[in-house]
Amino acid sequence: MKIETDILGQLMPNPLTMFVQLCATAVLFFLMYKLAYKPVKKIIDARSEFEQNKLSDAEKLKSKYEDLHAQAEKEIVDAKAQAQEIVNKAQDEGNRVKNNLIDEGKQKSQQIVEEAQNNIALQKAKMLNDMHGEIVDVAMSAAEKLLQTKLNSKEDKESIDQFIKEVTNK
16 A cells, blocks of 8 residues: 555645646746737737738728729710710711812802803804894995896896805805
8 A cells, every 4th residue: 555655645746846836837927928928919919900901901992993993984985975076076077068168169160151151142142243244244235236236137136146155255
């Protein structure tokens, strides 16, 4: 039994040793709490706050990017609409200018035709007036010749034939 009591004595710690070890553990725990836990907790909290700030900044930047992207898309759509409107206005203006030029060309050609017709009418009137004057001159000369050679009807026919030959030769 002595062996059992020795073994049991060796297995069971001494209460004084146990108390000293507990006190040493409490002192170590207190020192670790004061020297290590609080500063490490402050560092971890600061790092967590830093990371949280970075995440919130990233979220703000993301929402700002989405707003800018939506605004850029809207401006692109507006620019396309304005470009199409400008193209349509240019086409309308081009058609208007084309129609004006066609109308001006028609008016000028009509004016040229009218001037040509007036010129032709003036030339025709002048020619008829000249012809009338010549016919009067010819009739006068024919009458003069007939009066000078009025001897008989055979001679009248001959002088008319001769007069016609003279007029056709001129």
